[in-house]
Amino acid sequence: MAPVEDNDSGMESQDGSQSMDQDELTEKEFTAKEKKQPEIENAEDDEPAETLGERLWGLTEMFPESIRNATHTTVVNTQAGLKLAYNFSRSALWIVFSTSIILFAPVIFEVERAQMEEMQKNQQKQMLLGPNSAISGGVPPPLMPPMQQQR
Template sequence: MADVSTSRAIEDEDEDFNEDESLSERLVGLTEMFPESVRRACSTTGSLVSTATKTGFWLVKNILWIASSSAVILILPVVFESERSQQHEEHLQQQRQILLGPNAAVSGGNAGSLLPGMNMVPPPPMSQRPS
């Protein structure tokens, strides 16, 4: 019977102890059991990790900004120009098809010489040219 009352008294003391002490007080109490050199080393290590993380995040953020803005400035004009060139080629192919019929656009070859503004007549020989 005495053992039961003693164990209940210990449990009551543990419950009271848990309620009266906050988490920060417990952590401070735990740090006091380590020597000052260990506490200082842990504090320094934590500060270095925090600083390295912040610096690394800042560096990655700036590198990504520089890379993306450079890509927009340098690559997009090339993409737009190639797209414009492709549309121009498609337009010329449609013109050939309209002028020469559906088979001219597929066959290619000499169809390009029949575009407007292109002369089909060969130049006269040198001896017949006016001076």
């Protein structure tokens, strides 16, 4: 028995009779066209991809030289101004924060020390006079409000 050959017109056996019907033939042609189509798409993609920078550079040719120069000057000056503002703000913030720490740290430490002394005095009072004396400042609170005289 001889091997079966594939052709675009269909499959033929030894005796030459056609073994595929017309529907199978159109399906085979369709799949063959699908296989060829990506090759055509790849042929169109042979050009290297254009970057955004290249596209923008190409668009500059449609503007006059004076506009291009003005735009370039504006961009360069804006960039320099932003760098200057950033450096100035960095220096100014460093000066403000370091000065505030140097000036206010001693005040904060003194306030904390005064609070600690007050707490120690309250603890000593509490130990000597009882738990209610430190809270009320030495005078015990009245248990009942004073009674009003009736007329």
